[in-house]
Amino acid sequence: MTIGRVTQRMLTDGSLANLQRNLGQLAALQERLSTGRVINRPSDNPTGTTAAMRIRTSVSDQGQYARNAQDGIGWLTQVDSTLDGVTTAVRRARDLALQGANTGAMGQQARDALAIEVDGIREQLLGQSNASYLERPVFGGVTAAGRAYDDTGTWVGVDGAVNRRVADDVVVRVDVDGRTVFGDGASSVFAELDALATALRAGDTAGITASVDVLRAREDTVTGVRAAAGTRYQRIEQSAQAADDAKMSLTNNLSSIENADLAETTVHLKLQEVAYQAALAATSRVMQPSLLDFLR
Amino acid sequence: MAGSFGSINTALSGLRYNQVALDVAGNNIANASTDGYVRRRVVGASVSSAQAALWSRYDGHGEGVAVGEVRRMTDPLLDARVRREHGLLSYLSTSRTILARVEEGVGEPGPNGVHAAMLDLRNAWQDLSLNPGGTAARQQVLGRAETLAQALRSQVANITGEEADQRVNATNLVSEVNTAASGLAALNHDILVTEQNGTDAGVLRDRRDQLALRLAELTGAVTTVESDGQFTVSVAGTALVQGKEAGAFVLASGITPTGGADGSPISYRIDASWGSTVLPSGSAGPSGELGAVTEILTTTLPSYRAGLDAVAADLAASVNAQQAAGYDATGAAGGPLFGYDPLVGAASLQVVITDPARLAASSVGGGALDGGNADLLSRVGTYPDAYQRLVNGLGTDVAALDRRTANQVALAGALDDAREQQAGVNLDEETVNMVTAQRAYEAAARLLTTLDEVLDTLINRTGLVGR
Numbered sequence: 001m002t003i004g005r006v007t008q009r010m011l012t013d014g015s016l017a018n019l020q021r022n023l024g025q026l027a028a029l030q031e032r033l034s035t036g037r038v039i040n041r042p043s044d045n046p047t048g049t050t051a052a053m054r055i056r057t058s059v060s061d062q063g064q065y066a067r068n069a070q071d072g073i074g075w076l077t078q079v080d081s082t083l084d085g086v087t088t089a090v091r092r093a094r095d096l097a098l099q100g101a102n103t104g105a106m107g108q109q110a111r112d113a114l115a116i117e118v119d120g121i122r123e124q125l126l127g128q129s130n131a132s133y134l135e136r137p138v139f140g141g142v143t144a145a146g147r148a149y150d151d152t153g154t155w156v157g158v159d160g161a162v163n164r165r166v167a168d169d170v171v172v173r174v175d176v177d178g179r180t181v182f183g184d185g186a187s188s189v190f191a192e193l194d195a196l197a198t199a200l201r202a203g204d205t206a207g208i209t210a211s212v213d214v215l216r217a218r219e220d221t222v223t224g225v226r227a228a229a230g231t232r233y234q235r236i237e238q239s240a241q242a243a244d245d246a247k248m249s250l251t252n253n254l255s256s257i258e259n260a261d262l263a264e265t266t267v268h269l270k271l272q273e274v275a276y277q278a279a280l281a282a283t284s285r286v287m288q289p290s291l292l293d294f295l296r
Numbered sequence: 297m298a299g300s301f302g303s304i305n306t307a308l309s310g311l312r313y314n315q316v317a318l319d320v321a322g323n324n325i326a327n328a329s330t331d332g333y334v335r336r337r338v339v340g341a342s343v344s345s346a347q348a349a350l351w352s353r354y355d356g357h358g359e360g361v362a363v364g365e366v367r368r369m370t371d372p373l374l375d376a377r378v379r380r381e382h383g384l385l386s387y388l389s390t391s392r393t394i395l396a397r398v399e400e401g402v403g404e405p406g407p408n409g410v411h412a413a414m415l416d417l418r419n420a421w422q423d424l425s426l427n428p429g430g431t432a433a434r435q436q437v438l439g440r441a442e443t444l445a446q447a448l449r450s451q452v453a454n455i456t457g458e459e460a461d462q463r464v465n466a467t468n469l470v471s472e473v474n475t476a477a478s479g480l481a482a483l484n485h486d487i488l489v490t491e492q493n494g495t496d497a498g499v500l501r502d503r504r505d506q507l508a509l510r511l512a513e514l515t516g517a518v519t520t521v522e523s524d525g526q527f528t529v530s531v532a533g534t535a536l537v538q539g540k541e542a543g544a545f546v547l548a549s550g551i552t553p554t555g556g557a558d559g560s561p562i563s564y565r566i567d568a569s570w571g572s573t574v575l576p577s578g579s580a581g582p583s584g585e586l587g588a589v590t591e592i593l594t595t596t597l598p599s600y601r602a603g604l605d606a607v608a609a610d611l612a613a614s615v616n617a618q619q620a621a622g623y624d625a626t627g628a629a630g631g632p633l634f635g636y637d638p639l640v641g642a643a644s645l646q647v648v649i650t651d652p653a654r655l656a657a658s659s660v661g662g663g664a665l666d667g668g669n670a671d672l673l674s675r676v677g678t679y680p681d682a683y684q685r686l687v688n689g690l691g692t693d694v695a696a697l698d699r700r701t702a703n704q705v706a707l708a709g710a711l712d713d714a715r716e717q718q719a720g721v722n723l724d725e726e727t728v729n730m731v732t733a734q735r736a737y738e739a740a741a742r743l744l745t746t747l748d749e750v751l752d753t754l755i756n757r758t759g760l761v762g763r
Contacts, residue, residue: 007720009329010713017709041399042691043698050688052405057680060415064422071426134427142664144429158664165422165671258405291724295731 008290015283022276029269032260039258048257055254062247065166069240072164075133075174076233082131082138083226086181089128090222093121093193094215100200101208108203115200122193126151129182136162139178148178153190155179166239172232181225189218302359303747309360310740313340316363317733321726328726332506334719336498339364368498372521374715375505379512379519381708383584386513388704390588392697394462395596399694401454404687410451410607411687413444414680421674424657425667434625434652437670441633445645448608452643455601462589462597464555466562469586470547473514477529477542480507484526485540491525511536515545516583532575532582534566543568550593562590596693603686605641607679612636612645614677622656622669630656630669 032038042049096114100106129149130137140148140157148157155178162175182189192214199207317338327333341364403409420437427433483504490497508527511517515531522528522539529537536543543566550562564575564582575581582590612634619630631654637644649655659668 005717005720005722005725007328007716007722009720010716012329013712013716039405041396041694042402042404042687043396043399043694044691046688046691046695049405049691050684053411053684053687056405056411057415060419064419068422068426136429136665142658142660142666144663144665158660158662160660160664160666160668162666163668163671164426171671291727295727 011286015279015286018279019276019283022272022279026269026272026276029265029272032265033262033269036260036262037258038260052254052258055250055257059247059250059254061168062243062250066240066243066247068164069166069236069243072166072172072174072236073233073240075138075162075164076229076236078131078133079138079174079176079229080226080233082128083176083181083222083229086125086128087219087222087226089121089125090189090215090219093118093196094212094219096121097196097200097208097212097215100196101205101212111200111203115197118193118197118200122153122190122197125182125189125193126153129178137178138162138175139181141175141177149182149188149190153182153185153188153194155182155184155188164236166236166243170239172236172239174232174236176225176229181222183218192218300751304744306358306360307740307743307747309343309362310743311737313338313361313363314733314737314740316366318730318737320366321729321733324721325723325726325730328721328723332502332509333721334368334370334498334502334505335721336366336368339367366496366498368501369719370501370505371715371718374711374718375508376519378708378711378715379509379517381704381711382509383512383516385701385704385708386585387516387583387588388697388701390585391592391596392694392701394458394588394592395690395694395697398455398458398597398600399690402451402687402690410444410447411680411683413440413447414683416440417444418674421670424655425670425674428657428667428670429625429665431652434655434657437655438647438649438652442647444611445634445647448604448611448642448645452601452604452641455597455604456643459557459593459597460555462593463551463557466551466586466589466593467547467553467555469514469589470545470564473511473531473536473545473586474542476507476511476514477537477545480504480511480527480529481537481540481542483507484537488524488526488540512584514584515586531566532564532580534573534575535568535570536566538568538570541569543570548574562594564590600686600690601641603682603689605638607683607686608642608645609636609638610677610679610682614679615673618669618673618676619656621659622673623658623661623663624656625653625658625663627661627663629661630654 031040039045039048039052096118100111100114126149129139130147132138132146135146137143137146137148137157140155142160142162143156143158145156145158148155150156157178161173163171164174165171178184183191185191192211195207196211196215198204199211317340320336320338324335340361343359343362404411406412417437417440420433420440424430424433424437483500487497487500487504490500504527508517508519508529511529511531512519515536517529517531517536520528520530526539527537528535528539531545536545546565546567548563548565549560550558552558561577563577564586566573566575577590577594581587612632613636615634616632619633622630624630631649633647633649633655635644635646635648655670656673657670658664658666659672660666
């Protein structure tokens with residue numbers, strides 16, 4: 001820059017412009033510090049804004065996936081503990097059938113007592129088949145009726161899977177169709193227990209022996225379903241963990257894009273303050289002298 | 297050789313000249329901080345009557361000094377460049393100011409904008425899919441859908457409001473252009489007359505330069521200096537001021553006198569005695585503040601609004617289509633959730649379902665507690681991406697304008713500096729001029745005293761012998 005003439009006005013205008021610029025930078029830093037954010041509007045960093053919006057989408061999605069997974073875990077926990085009880089109950093029924101099949105050691109009175117216990121197990125299983133999570137039967141599909149089996153052992157649910165989305169493209173089923181566990185109507189565990197009780201009361205040894213096999217098969221079925229549900233439980237738990245982890249690291253990313261580094265910003269503010277004070281001091285000195293001060 | 301009193305005249309001319317020099321220095325000092333003032337310098341001309349008769353010989357040494365001219369220290373080339381760069385600067389800074397205001401209303405990225413409302417709605421659908429029987433979850437979907445619709449509507453309202461403001465602004469600018477143009481034409485005339493009378497028109501020229509600069513800032517007008525010193529001002533290639541006549545700058549179409557929109561594109565016209573011309577539009581049209589306002593009204597804001605319309609249209613269409621694919625709590629097929637009128641755009645977006653049971657969360661009929669459709673509803677549409685691109689585009693525009701404005705401020709500042717170097721008043725310099733003139737005045741007065749004494753000697757003390 002070649003300076004030919006310098007006028008007082010150039011000095012004042014220049015000083016004012018510099019003071020303005022300094023003050024503007026102070027204001028920008030002050031905004032960053034007081035909002036704690038480096039991106040306060042899209043133009044502050046258009047690319048960063050897009051990234052921030054994308055990450056916000058992901059954070060929100062992952063948070064939702066974690067919530068979905070928690071809900072799914074609730075369902076599957078209920079399914080698992082119920083199936084645990086079901087296994088125990090079916091095994092007990094099979095034990096009773098085995099006892100009843102032991103004709104030599106057992107009189108009809110004892111078999112009647114066994115039959116009463118089998119009836120009790122049937123009631124217990126009926127209760128378990130209607131196990132619910134947050135007032136929805138976990139074996140009833142998508143029914144709105146509140147129960148999966150009626151008292152006759154007939155499935156009254158509505159076909160349909162209860163799914164939970166736990167990642168972008170991962171949907172996990174969190175319920176179990178009651179029919180795969182308990183059967184339905186004539187082929188249900190309730191009918192099987194009824195048959196056992198009837199056979200016990202009638203002293204029908206062949207019938208009791210047949211029930212032993214049937215109940216063993218039922219036990220296997222229940223165990224199989226429980227294992228399958230357990231696998232899904234594991235998947236959903238891993239997903240919940242993954243969603244939590246992803247949310248945390250995404251939140252960190254978001255913070256590194258959007259948020260101001262307080263220490264760094266404070267140092268910059270301090271530097272800017274010094275620059276502003278220097279500009280003020282320079283202005284006050286530049287404004288003072290003129291030839292008139294030296295002519296008398 | 298001049299007569300006996302010739303030298304007294306020389307001394308007198310020195311007194312007069314230095315008085316003018318003091319006057320001019322005083323005027324410069326008085327106007328040191330006046331906007332648009334150009335410093336003056338007295339140009340002295342030494343006087344000689346060397347207009348001797350034929351064959352005669354002039355043996356004088358000059359008859360003193362006269363004020364040759366009070367020169368305005370201006371540079372027409374520099375003035376033209378200052379006008380051009382200031383025109384561009386006001387175009388950029390006006391665009392930037394308007395867009396930055398729109399951008400502040402967007403509120404992104406953050407927890408309260410349209411984008412956050414979109415995410416909230418998605419999550420509400422997911423929550424509904426977890427609990428399709430819950431009235432609270434359904435109510436939440438309705439609430440968040442309304443929040444989203446409202447957020448989009450309020451952005452559109454921001455833009456519509458800005459458009460209305462800028463239309464009024466355009467009519468104000470047009471009237472300012474006309475005032476400046478007629479003022480400039482009048483000054484053209486006054487300067488011509490004043491100077492023909494032999495009077496100094498410096499003050500009028502200062503004022504005319506300021507008006508020419510203001511016209512450049514308002515419309516990007518180009519000023520050319522005619523051979524007779526008159527300014528011709530043209531906007532977008534058409535003369536607005538010629539000599540003492542100014543044309544009328546007219547808003548030809550697009551904006552009604554009350555600042556409303558009349559549906560046609562915005563165009564301007566110049567009506568003058570040399571014809572009525574409709575100015576070109578776009579980059580060949582008026583520039584400066586008016587050009588910025590016109591472009592914002594013609595291109596920038598409508599395209600942002602169209603982007604919001606597309607976002608709203610996609611939201612309504614994709615959600616309504618998915619609603620129709622599912623079943624509500626009563627088991628009936630889902631009806632539209634959003635009302636949207638493509639003729640009105642995003643401003644018409646609203647939630648039309650009031651009964652939460654009417655949300656089609658289920659993908660199976662018969663009133664089953666299924667959340668499959670709610671899950672799908674959270675995933676339809678591309679409106680969040682489209683909205684992100686829109687915000688990114690706006691942010692990029694504002695950031696680019698920020699940079700260009702900063703560059704232009706530097707450029708215009710450098711030119712202003714150059715002009716100030718040429719035309720500004722330096723108080724030290726004026727003090728020196730003042731002292732010089734004062735001393736010269738004193739010396740001329742001394743000359744007069746000396747001559748007086750010489751003549752006194754000659755007249756009163758010479759030839760006393762005969763008394």
